[in-house]
Amino acid sequence: xxxxxxxxxxxxxxxxxxxxxxxxxxxxxxxxxxxxxxxxxxxxxxxxxxxxxxxxxxxxxxxxxxxxxxxxxxxxxxxxxxxxxxxxxxxxxxxxxxxxxxxxxxxxxxxxxxxxxxxxxxxxxxxxxxxxxxxxxxxxxxxxxxxxxxxxxxxxxxxxxxxxxxxxxxxxxxxxxxxxxxxxxxxxxxxxxxxxxxxxxxxxxxxxxxxxxxxxxxxxxxxxxxxxxxxxxxxxxxxxxxxxxxxxxxxxxxxxxxxxxxxxxxxxxxxxxxxxxxxxxxxxxxxxxxxxxxxxxxxxxxxxxxxxxxxxxxxxxxxxxxxxxxxxxxxxxxxxxxxxxxxxxxxxxxxxxxxxxxxxxxxxxxxxxxxxxxxxxxxxxxxxxxxxxxxxxxxxxxxxxxxxxxxxxxxxxxxxxxxx
Amino acid sequence: xxxxxxxxxxxxxxxxxxxxxxxxxxxxxxxxxxxxxxxxxxxxxxxxxxxxxxxxxxxxxxxxxxxxxxxxxxxxxxxxxxxxxxxxxxxxxxxxxxxxxxxxxxxxxxxxxxxxxxxxxxxxxxxxxxxxxxxxxxxxxxxxxxxxxxxxxxxxxxxxxxxxxxxxxxxxxxxxxxxxxxxxxxxxxxxxxxxxxxxxxxxxxxxxxxxxxxxxxxxxxxxxxxxxxxxxxxxxxxxxxxxxxxxxxxxxxxxxxxxxxxxxxxxxxxxxxxxxxxxxxxxxxxxxxxxxxxxxxxxxxxxxxxxxxxxxxxxxxxxxxxxxxxxxxxxxxxxxxxxxxxxxxxxxxxxxxxxxxxxxxxxxxxxxxxxxxxxxxxxxxxxxxxxxxxxxxxxxxxxxxxxxxxxxxxxxxxxxxxxxxxxxxxxxxxxxxxxxxxxxxxxxxxxxxxxxxxxxxxxxxxxxxxxxxxxxxx
Numbered sequence: 001x002x003x004x005x006x007x008x009x010x011x012x013x014x015x016x017x018x019x020x021x022x023x024x025x026x027x028x029x030x031x032x033x034x035x036x037x038x039x040x041x042x043x044x045x046x047x048x049x050x051x052x053x054x055x056x057x058x059x060x061x062x063x064x065x066x067x068x069x070x071x072x073x074x075x076x077x078x079x080x081x082x083x084x085x086x087x088x089x090x091x092x093x094x095x096x097x098x099x100x101x102x103x104x105x106x107x108x109x110x111x112x113x114x115x116x117x118x119x120x121x122x123x124x125x126x127x128x129x130x131x132x133x134x135x136x137x138x139x140x141x142x143x144x145x146x147x148x149x150x151x152x153x154x155x156x157x158x159x160x161x162x163x164x165x166x167x168x169x170x171x172x173x174x175x176x177x178x179x180x181x182x183x184x185x186x187x188x189x190x191x192x193x194x195x196x197x198x199x200x201x202x203x204x205x206x207x208x209x210x211x212x213x214x215x216x217x218x219x220x221x222x223x224x225x226x227x228x229x230x231x232x233x234x235x236x237x238x239x240x241x242x243x244x245x246x247x248x249x250x251x252x253x254x255x256x257x258x259x260x261x262x263x264x265x266x267x268x269x270x271x272x273x274x275x276x277x278x279x280x281x282x283x284x285x286x287x288x289x290x291x292x293x294x295x296x297x298x299x300x301x302x303x304x305x306x307x308x309x310x311x312x313x314x315x316x317x318x319x320x321x322x323x324x325x326x327x328x329x330x331x332x333x334x335x336x337x338x339x340x341x342x343x344x345x346x347x348x349x350x351x352x353x354x355x356x357x358x359x360x361x362x363x364x365x366x367x368x369x370x371x372x373x374x375x376x377x378x379x380x381x382x383x384x385x386x387x388x389x390x391x392x393x394x395x396x397x398x399x400x401x402x403x404x405x406x407x408x409x410x411x412x413x414x415x416x417x418x419x420x
Numbered sequence: 421x422x423x424x425x426x427x428x429x430x431x432x433x434x435x436x437x438x439x440x441x442x443x444x445x446x447x448x449x450x451x452x453x454x455x456x457x458x459x460x461x462x463x464x465x466x467x468x469x470x471x472x473x474x475x476x477x478x479x480x481x482x483x484x485x486x487x488x489x490x491x492x493x494x495x496x497x498x499x500x501x502x503x504x505x506x507x508x509x510x511x512x513x514x515x516x517x518x519x520x521x522x523x524x525x526x527x528x529x530x531x532x533x534x535x536x537x538x539x540x541x542x543x544x545x546x547x548x549x550x551x552x553x554x555x556x557x558x559x560x561x562x563x564x565x566x567x568x569x570x571x572x573x574x575x576x577x578x579x580x581x582x583x584x585x586x587x588x589x590x591x592x593x594x595x596x597x598x599x600x601x602x603x604x605x606x607x608x609x610x611x612x613x614x615x616x617x618x619x620x621x622x623x624x625x626x627x628x629x630x631x632x633x634x635x636x637x638x639x640x641x642x643x644x645x646x647x648x649x650x651x652x653x654x655x656x657x658x659x660x661x662x663x664x665x666x667x668x669x670x671x672x673x674x675x676x677x678x679x680x681x682x683x684x685x686x687x688x689x690x691x692x693x694x695x696x697x698x699x700x701x702x703x704x705x706x707x708x709x710x711x712x713x714x715x716x717x718x719x720x721x722x723x724x725x726x727x728x729x730x731x732x733x734x735x736x737x738x739x740x741x742x743x744x745x746x747x748x749x750x751x752x753x754x755x756x757x758x759x760x761x762x763x764x765x766x767x768x769x770x771x772x773x774x775x776x777x778x779x780x781x782x783x784x785x786x787x788x789x790x791x792x793x794x795x796x797x798x799x800x801x802x803x804x805x806x807x808x809x810x811x812x813x814x815x816x817x818x819x820x821x822x823x824x825x826x827x828x829x830x831x832x833x834x835x836x837x838x839x840x841x842x843x844x845x846x847x848x849x850x851x852x853x854x855x856x857x858x859x860x861x862x863x864x865x866x867x868x869x870x871x872x873x874x875x876x877x878x879x880x881x882x883x884x885x886x887x888x889x890x891x892x893x894x
Contacts, residue, residue: 035817035820083816085816085817085820087823098804098808098815098817099815099816100808100812100813100814100815100816101812102815103804103808103809103815104804104805104808104815119855119856119859120856120859122723122724122855122856122857122858122859123724123857124647124722124723124724124857125723127703127722127725129698129699129700129702129703129725130697130698131697132696132724132726133882134881134882134883137859138859140859141858141860141862141863145862145863145877148863149863149866149877149878150877150878151866151876151877151878215700217697220694220697221883237700
């Protein structure tokens with residue numbers, strides 16, 4: 001049986017950055033398992049620019065951003081196995097893989113980094129009634145068809161959901177000659193980044209219909225059109241507000257789900273808030289030596305933050321492999337409170353903290369002039385006022401290690417409201 | 421001139437084709453869709469009913485019980501998924517327990533083995549997720565579940581292997597009686613046959629009216645369903661029914677043979693034979709009523725919803741037989757529930773009718789067995805590695821949710837009567853049927869289909885001939 005110090009599951013931005021940082025921390029015996037035919041993951045189909053502003057201080061396309069890391073993987077001589085799907089991970093860190101070249105094989109690893117990314121929420125999960133014709137795609141599937149296969153799904157498009165991929169695809173379809181009639185969003189705010197609304201919708205005159213949803217799909221074999229209606233505060237369609245949009249394509253950009261089937265089979269505890277593993281400040285899951293980073297842990301807004309997180313996961317996995325002693329003491333629970341949907345990590349081993357601790361989270365609504373406050377009981381550990389906090393942006397606060405000295409029990413992360 | 425032309429490539433039509441392929445007969449199956457199993461057969465509860473709720477003495481009762489008896493052996497012969505998981509019919513009201521006793525008695529009269537009435541607590545001991553409101557239940561140990569696509573495709577493939585011809589994408593527009601039989605007009609030209617079998621589902625009345633003046637009316641009864649992720653499939657082990665009403669067997673909660681959880685159907689008589697749309701009201705009714713039977717159904721795990729149309733005849737029984745005013749024209753109409761269960765028995769029953777008309781000789785070369793598509797996930801590690809060694813395509817996972825390999829998809833596309841559409845691949849292999857609903861695997865599957873058909877990826881269709889291409893020109 002082949003044995004590795006570190007097995008990285010997934011060769012996208014998270015997996016590559018984790019493998020690189022583990023190698024740079026001195027781990028030689030690493031493998032990256034990647035199911036696709038090249039490294040880079042979903043970045044390979046993201047041919048638009050805007051990646052890397054934080055990491056490289058320049059604007060790159062997705063494939064260019066991936067290339068930077070793939071080149072580094074090559075330079076460092078980190079082995080990676082393409083066309084390789086991980087079928088199973090067990091608690092003792094044996095990994096079962098399948099590939100055309102090696103068949104089904106079981107390998108052993110001292111540590112594992114989970115970096116499998118996420119998938120899109122399909123139509124069935126949204127419960128949109130109507131026919132099931134050809135012409136309904138998730139935005140990412142359409143992106144793959146257009147950008148990688150050179151296939152344009154249709155000429156007249158409605159997009160449900162204002163996630164970033166949907167916004168990007170509104171622009172892409174427009175540039176490819178299609179007419180994008182509207183982007184329809186259930187919530188009263190967009191789930192995509194402001195810059196994407198400006199650059200992908202506003203610049204092309206594509207309307208964003210907030211607090212609306214698709215209530216019926218017409219066309220038995222081939223999509224003919226959709227009915228869009230306004231929704232009330234409880235997100236129920238308001239009768240009488242239906243408007244018919246003829247279209248041959250409906251794209252869905254209604255949320256991403258961390259892809260944790262393997263984590264689950266390994267017995268990793270998952271958070272119902274993020275759909276990703278519970279981790280501590282070192283990004284270690286509740287199984288010793290199994291770390292998680294990137295979109296499999298929680299859905300990020302920018303790939304730059306994925307890379308940054310993955311660097312930490314890789315480095316901490318290296319420390320673990322090198323025999324770092326077990327975490328001392330009881331963990332401090334991190335509790336999301338008012339206005340905070342979740343936090344990553346969900347627990348901190350405060351006694352082993354030697355550097356600033358990142359706490360990442362998203363807010364539950366739009367907050368203007370509010371403050372992020374991290375507290376332990378009545379003690380304030382962190383406070384930052386912001387002009388505006390929106391659910392589409394992942395927030396990141398760093399708690400200084402000296403603030404955590406002696407902290408036990410639980411700490412809370414909340415939004416202290418200014419005007420809502 | 422064919423000896424027999426079967427109109428409709430659903431479960432009944434394909435079962436009849438298979439039975440007739442045992443004889444020295446030229447048999448042709450026509451269907452307007454581009455694949456078999458595109459109508460009622462693809463959208464139903466996927467249950468092999470025990471046979472306790474059919475009125476004794478009816479054709480439904482007879483063919484249900486016979487079909488249910490045939491299914492275990494047939495599933496081995498033809499290599500399709502079948503599981504005998506047993507069923508419970510729930511009663512929520514002490515005062516209605518008599519109704520369960522009546523069902524049990526009917527079951528005994530129909531020859532169904534092992535049916536008995538049990539208490540609510542006994543039922544909850546068998547199925548801990550049943551609600552506290554369950555007062556009693558009928559237990560039917562012979563009830564089962566089946567994959568309706570695999571069943572229909574297996575029957576079709578076996579019929580094909582034994583010489584039956586299939587003309588798909590061929591829509592019948594009219595039928596004329598002639599001296600030697602029938603001329604069947606289609607959008608692809610005229611076909612001649614000595615005998616015609618009308619297995620056209622919700623359209624059986626239209627076809628019947630082309631040759632007969634005897635009244636026959638088929639009402640489409642719409643049934644909406646929700647399918648839940650495999651994570652939820654273990655919630656119940658048995659098929660959970662509610663006490664039947666005039667409109668059918670009520671909303672069921674059942675595992676599928678592939679481990680998903682199926683909820684439905686609603687029952688609503690409609691006029692439109694094409695209306696397979698789901699509705700907001702229908703889906704919420706499914707949720708509400710399923711919740712009466714079983715606690716803690718994770719509706720958030722829904723991966724798809726769909727609607728089927730049951731072909732309901734006006735006699736409350738299957739209408740199977742030669743038309744008195746059109747000799748040689750055999751109706752197989754009103755095949756509503758338990759139609760799927762009965763399909764193999766309908767095959768035998770109609771075979772006997774046709775054999776009576778044409779008196780053919782039996783073939784010595786009939787092959788009763790059919791090998792299904794390789795299912796990698798079901799193989800041992802050694803078997804998997806042997807497959808991959810022979811053909812590395814079996815080592816490339818295309819559908820990550822269901823773990824389906826390129827090799828399996830190629831088999832589905834290249835085998836006789838193979839898939840030509842995305843839906844065809846899905847029903848044969850399950851690629852695209854998992855929790856991401858084909859989000860990741862579609863482009864790859866489209867490329868494999870395009871390669872076989874010699875067309876561009878953008879020309880690959882999702883479904884039937886009436887659909888246009890997946891895309892417009894790139």
